[in-house]
Amino acid sequence: MNQGNPDHVTFTIDLTAEEARRRAEVVAALGPDWDPVAVLQAEEAAHALLYSGLDEEQLRIHAMLVAAGVLPGQEPGHAASH
Numbered sequence: 223m224n225q226g227n228p229d230h231v232t233f234t235i236d237l238t239a240e241e242a243r244r245r246a247e248v249v250a251a252l253g254p255d256w257d258p259v260a261v262l263q264a265e266e267a268a269h270a271l272l273y274s275g276l277d278e279e280q281l282r283i284h285a286m287l288v289a290a291g292v293l294p295g296q297e298p299g300h301a302a303s304h
Contacts, residue, residue, distance in 0.1 A: 249256075276284060287293040 273284060284293065288295040
């Protein structure tokens, strides 16, 4: 903003088109075989395996870290099984 200074010019830049182009390039680079649902399901399976078999103390610490926002919890919206 020029805030009354005639030596400064106020301008805006709309990056919407550039962001759309960038996203299209990312999706194109991923290729036709990319399956986002399968990727999310694999990530969830890895997460479940990582936290399986915890003892009571480990579960308590995990719950404390989830409550503090340090670790993600099991919120709705996870990938559904096929």
